[in-house]
Every structure is written in C-alpha cells, then in structure tokens.
Amino acid sequence: MVNPSQDAANGSAVxxxxxxxxxxxxxxxxxxxxKLPTERELCETFATSRNTVREAMRMLKAYGIVDVRPKxxxxxxxxxxxxxxxxxxxxxxxxxxxxxxxxQGFRELIETGAALHIFSxxxxxxxxxxxxxxxxxxxARSVVEASQFDLQFHTELIALIGNKSILDxxxxxxxxxxxIMQRGKTRRIIEGETFREHEAILKAIETSDNLAYxxxxxxxxxxxxxxxxxxxxxxxx
Amino acid sequence: MVNPSQDAANGSAVxxxxxxxxxxxxxxxxxxxxKLPTERELCETFATSRNTVREAMRMLKAYGIVDVRPKxxxxxxxxxxxxxxxxxxxxxxxxxxxxxxxxQGFRELIETGAALHIFSxxxxxxxxxxxxxxxxxxxARSVVEASQFDLQFHTELIALIGNKSILDxxxxxxxxxxxIMQRGKTRRIIEGETFREHEAILKAIETSDNLAYxxxxxxxxxxxxxxxxxxxxxxxx
DNA sequence: GTGTACTCATTTGTCCAACCAACTAGGGGT
DNA sequence: ACCCCTAGTTGGTTGGACAAATGAGTACAC
Numbered sequence: 015m016v017n018p019s020q021d022a023a024n025g026s027a028v029x030x031x032x033x034x035x036x037x038x039x040x041x042x043x044x045x046x047x048x049k050l051p052t053e054r055e056l057c058e059t060f061a062t063s064r065n066t067v068r069e070a071m072r073m074l075k076a077y078g079i080v081d082v083r084p085k086x087x088x089x090x091x092x093x094x095x096x097x098x099x100x101x102x103x104x105x106x107x108x109x110x111x112x113x114x115x116x117x118q119g120f121r122e123l124i125e126t127g128a129a130l131h132i133f134s135x136x137x138x139x140x141x142x143x144x145x146x147x148x149x150x151x152x153x154a155r156s157v158v159e160a161s162q163f164d165l166q167f168h169t170e171l172i173a174l175i176g177n178k179s180i181l182d183x184x185x186x187x188x189x190x191x192x193x194i195m196q197r198g199k200t201r202r203i204i205e206g207e208t209f210r211e212h213e214a215i216l217k218a219i220e221t222s223d224n225l226a227y228x229x230x231x232x233x234x235x236x237x238x239x240x241x242x243x244x245x246x247x248x249x250x251x
Numbered sequence: 252m253v254n255p256s257q258d259a260a261n262g263s264a265v266x267x268x269x270x271x272x273x274x275x276x277x278x279x280x281x282x283x284x285x286k287l288p289t290e291r292e293l294c295e296t297f298a299t300s301r302n303t304v305r306e307a308m309r310m311l312k313a314y315g316i317v318d319v320r321p322k323x324x325x326x327x328x329x330x331x332x333x334x335x336x337x338x339x340x341x342x343x344x345x346x347x348x349x350x351x352x353x354x355q356g357f358r359e360l361i362e363t364g365a366a367l368h369i370f371s372x373x374x375x376x377x378x379x380x381x382x383x384x385x386x387x388x389x390x391a392r393s394v395v396e397a398s399q400f401d402l403q404f405h406t407e408l409i410a411l412i413g414n415k416s417i418l419d420x421x422x423x424x425x426x427x428x429x430x431i432m433q434r435g436k437t438r439r440i441i442e443g444e445t446f447r448e449h450e451a452i453l454k455a456i457e458t459s460d461n462l463a464y465x466x467x468x469x470x471x472x473x474x475x476x477x478x479x480x481x482x483x484x485x486x487x488x
Numbered sequence: 489g490t491g492t493a494c495t496c497a498t499t500t501g502t503c504c505a506a507c508c509a510a511c512t513a514g515g516g517g518t
Numbered sequence: 519a520c521c522c523c524t525a526g527t528t529g530g531t532t533g534g535a536c537a538a539a540t541g542a543g544t545a546c547a548c
Contacts, residue, residue: 027531028309052499063532065302068501069309072265076313077338084500085540098335101314113332116416123417127364179353180360183420186335264502289528300503305529321529322511495544504535512527518520 031060031070036079039090050080050088095185102189114194117187122235125168126228128175133222135174144170144216152209161195167212207237268297268307273316276327287317287325332416336423351431354424359472362405363465365412370459372411381407381453389446398432404449444474 035056044050051059056067071088074080078097082088144167151163165188172184184191211234218227272293281287288296293304308325311317315334319325381404388400402425409421421428448471455464 054499065305065533066531068302069306069530072306072309073313076310082500083540085498085538087499094338098338101331101335116414119412119414120416123361123364127360175356177353177356179350179357182339183336186339291528302504303502306502308529319529322509322527324528489548491546491548493544493546495542497540497542499540500538502535502537504533506532508529508531510528510530513525515522515524517522 027062027066028069028073031056031062031066032073034060035070035074039079044090046090046092048090050090052087095182098186099189102186113190117190117194118235120187121168121191122232124180125171125235126231128172129224129227129231131175132171132219133224133227135176136219140170140174141216141220144212148209148212148216151212152206157196161192164195164208165191208234211237264299264303265306265310268293268299268303269310271297272307272311281327283327283329285327287327289324333419333422336419339423350427354427354431355472357424358405358428359469361417362408362472363468365409366461366464366468368412369408369456370461370464372413373456377407377411378453378457381449385446385449385453388449389443394433398429401432401445402428445471448474 035050038044038059039050050056053064053067053071057064060067071080071082074088075082076097078093078095079090080088081091081093147163147167147170151160151167154160154163169181169184173181175181211230215227215230215234217223218230272287275281275296276287287293290301290304290308294301297304308317308319311325312319313334315328315330315332317325318328318330384400384404384407388397388404391397391400406418406421406425410418412418448467452464452467452471454460455467
C-alpha cells in the first residue's frame with residue numbers, strides 16, 4: 015500500500031498506464047517543461063481507451079507530476095512538494111491526538127537528536143538570524159503569524175543539520191505543524207513562554223551544552239503537547 | 252495553486268465534484284470506516300456523468316481520502332500521510348553519495364535517538380523475533396535476501412517506537428535503503444559483521460544500556476557508510 | 489510588405505451507453 | 519438446516535460523441 019510499485023502490480027489498467035507513462039517519461043528522457051503526447055496518442059500507444067488514460071492523467075496530476083491545460087496538453091512539472099502540501103492541508107479540520115503525538119514524537123527525535131550537528135554547524139550569523147526570527151515571533155500580532163515564525167525558527171534549526179531529506183519531510187508536515195501550533199499556543203506565545211524557551215535553546219547552542227539543549231528542546235516540544243491536551247480536554251468537558 | 256480551494260473555483264466539473272463529495276462527507280458526518288454512496292448514486296446526486304465521478308474518485312484516492320475496492324465500494328480512510336510521502340518515492344533511481352549520506356544521517360538520528368522508546372517497548376518476545384530475523388539474515392543465500400532481512404531487522408526495531416509516521420517514512424525509503432545495503436554490504440554480511448553488530452545491539456536493549464546502544468548503533472550505521480564509500484571509490488578508480 | 493481578422497483542425501472536458509467480471513444476497517433444491 | 523445456483527449490484531473498462539477553447543495557418547485589407 016505504501017509502495018507505489020504495488021499499484022503497478024495491482025493490475026488495474028489505470029495504475030498500469032500510470033506506470034507506463036512514468037516509464038515513458040524516463041525512457042524518452044523527458045524533463046520539466048517538456049510536453050507529453052496527447053491523450054489520444056497515449057491511447058493508441060498503450061492500446062487503451064481514452065477514459066483510462068484520462069484517469070491515469072488525473073493520478074499524475076494529483077501527484078504533481080504533470081500539469082494539464084485544457085485545449086493545450088500536458089506538460090511535465092515537479093510540483094510534488096506542493097501536492098504533498100495540499101494533501102496535508104486537504105481536510106484536516108481535526109488534528110487527531112494520534113496525529114499530534116506522532117508528529118511531535120518525530121520532531122522530538124529529530125530536533126533533540128540533531129544537537130551535535132547543530133552545534134558544529136551553527137555560525138554566529140545563524141544564531142543572529144534565529145534570534146531575529148524569535149523577535150519577530152514575539153512581535154507578531156496574530157497567533158497565525160506568530161506560529162509561522164515559530165515554525166520558521168524550528169525549520170531553520172533543522173536546516174543547520176544539512177540533511178535535505180529531513181528538511182523535505184518538515185516541508186511536507188508544515189501544514190499540520192502549523193495547525194498544531196495555532197491550536198494550542200495562543201497563551202504561551204502571548205505570555206512569552208515560547209520566546210524564552212527559544213532563547214534558552216539558542217544559549218545552549220552557543221555554549222555547545224548538549225545536556226541543556228536536549229533537555230530544553232524536549233521540554234519545549236512537550237510543553238506544546240501539554241497545551242494541546244488541555245485544549246482537547248476543555249473541548250470535551 | 253497550493254490552495255485546494257482554488258480547484259473548486261477552477262470550475263472544472265471534476266474538481267467541483269471532489270469538493271461536493273468532501274462536503275457530503277462533512278455534512279453527513281461520515282468518518283473513517285464509513286462507506287461512500289456508489290458511483291452511480293453519486294452521478295444521480297450531483298447530476299453528472301459517471302466518468303466525472305470516477306475522475307473525482309481518482310483524485311480522492313490519490314489523496315488518500317478514500318479506498319476504493321472493486322465490486323464493493325468506496326470506504327473513507329485517512330492515508331494522507333502515506334500518500335504525501337508516497338509522492339516522493341517516485342524518482343529514486345540513482346543513489347548518489349549525497350542521497351546515501353542523507354538517508355544514513357536520517358537513520359542515525361532516528362535509530363539512535365529512539366533508544367529510550369525502544370527500551371521501554373521491547374518485550375522478550377520482540378527480542379526473540381529480532382534474533383530470529385538476524386539468524387535468517389546470516390543464513391540467507393543471496394545478498395539481496397540478506398539485505399531484506401537486514402532492513403527488516405531495523406524496521407521492526409523502528410516499529411517498537413510506536414510512531415506510525417516514522418514507520419511510514421521508513422516504508423518510503425525502503426527501496427533506497429535496500430539499494431544501499433545491497434551495494435556495499437556483501438562482504439560485511441558474509442563475514443558476519445552485521446550479524447554480530449545486531450546481536451550486540453540487542454544485548455544493549457536487553458540491559459537497557461543507553462550508552463552502549465547509541466554507540467553500537469551509530470558505529471553499525473557508519474560502518475555501512477564506510478563500505479559504501481569504498482565501493483564508490485573502487486568504482487571511480 | 490505588413491498587419492489584422494478569420495477559418496479550421498486540434499485538444500481537452502464532459503457525457504452517454506454498454507459490457508465485463510466479481511461480489512452479494514436471496515431463492516430453491518436436497 | 520445446509521448447500522448450490524442464479525440474478526442483481528458494483529466498480530473497471532471501452533468506444534463513441536459533442537462542446538469549447540486554443541493555436542496555427544490563411545486570406546484579406548491597407
């Protein structure tokens with residue numbers, strides 16, 4: 015289910031066409047900006063009906079692989095990031111407690127575990143930049159705005175690891191993380207707790223104090239968790 | 252482009268149907284596990300053709316909102332997380348040194364950072380299972396087979412964390428990790444190094460020896476890295 | 489020669505009708 | 519009461535049709 019290759023093995027004609035179009039893109043060396051054959055040409059090439067091809071194109075479109083414009087055709091793009099982004103912001107009116115725990119658990123592993131990487135990578139300039147973001151957060155007028163700076167703080171911290179894969183994953187999770195932040199952090203941000211915690215974390219980085227950093231970061235992330243739990247309970251009661 | 256609501260404003264009939272189905276789910280209070288009306292019913296409800304409904308269903312399927320089973324119907328699910336990560340598993344053709352570093356760096360953060368979670372979650376049964384996998388690995392005939400057991404060992408370790416998102420991410424990375432393993436670990440597995448390292452890690456888990464666990468796991472992962480580097484150099488030279 | 493307006497083939501979007509294969513439920517026979 | 523079989527339902531696929539908008543080529547006016 016997780017592995018897309020299973021889709022091909024699925025035997026569903028549409029999934030097979032999706033796979034064959036992907037292979038076509040690969041073998042023909044098509045890249046971003048190139049145009050795909052027309053739907054009718056694809057029908058002929060793959061000996062299938064146009065509806066099947068169209069459903070396959072819908073999949074590729076949903077995946078952000080192609081951008082199809084009416085009366086013009088399909089061009090290859092790479093909007094996968096945006097699409098993954100879309101999917102998360104799709105219908106998440108409710109962030110389940112389970113989702114919250116998973117995301118925060120993941121963040122805790124990454125952000126506390128990355129201590130040594132961050133210590134060795136952080137320059138004075140980086141620290142100044144992080145402090146500036148922290149300042150902007152506390153000066154933000156709305157919770158939404160403040161949450162964005164909060165997330166930016168953590169994202170730039172992660173960027174210091176220098177691992178693009180991890181940064182990508184953070185990018186995907188952005189909508190959910192933002193929602194989580196906006197939900198429970200109203201009072202914390204206003205009262206300056208988040209600001210002070212960020213400052214303490216920065217100080218730990220400056221002094222390369224691993225123990226302090228890990229403790230502060232963990233506490234920081236779990237503080238949000240506690241607030242979230244309160245919110246949920248207050249909604250329940 | 253990023254905002255899904257634009258799809259609805261797009262005017263495309265399919266996108267409108269997608270939006271209306273989402274609204275239907277919301278107003279009817281449908282949740283995960285519930286069944287959607289049949290395609291033909293949706294045609295009638297929305298006064299549209301079946302192809303349009305089907306293309307809309309393809310979108311919802313691609314987004315991980317519904318799971319459609321032939322001859323049965325569409326049930327509501329929430330696999331958005333999986334789907335979002337799926338999208339990135341599209342082009343994993345080449346494993347560059349950079350990709351390798353990033354993946355292994357990610358694994359190091361997760362697998363060493365998860366020590367305490369693993370200690371508290373691991374039961375004797377889990378440990379026995381892991382030992383069995385390790386045995387199967389060393390008895391495997393081919394490198395491919397051995398790599399699969401090697402990955403299974405690590406995956407089951409990660410499963411002990413109890414964080415489905417992380418497990419999903421591992422699922423996505425599976426092809427790349429396997430490629431990495433198959434590439435550089437031939438001699439290591441045959442010589443039993445990997446087996447012994449796994450055993451040592453299990454012993455550290457049994458005794459809840461955090462320091463030993465983290466050291467052994469880090470060394471284990473970086474050993475693979477060194478082998479990979481050798482392979483690359485030998486290919487270059 | 490140049491620029492404009494027009495025509496027309498092309499392409500995607502949508503719809504319709506039909507058939508297939510598999511699953512489900514219910515009836516009929518034992 | 520149990521089993522088998524049949525008919526209806528459902529998603530999967532096909533082929534064909536028309537509408538609307540685009541873009542390219544052409545004819546015409548100046």
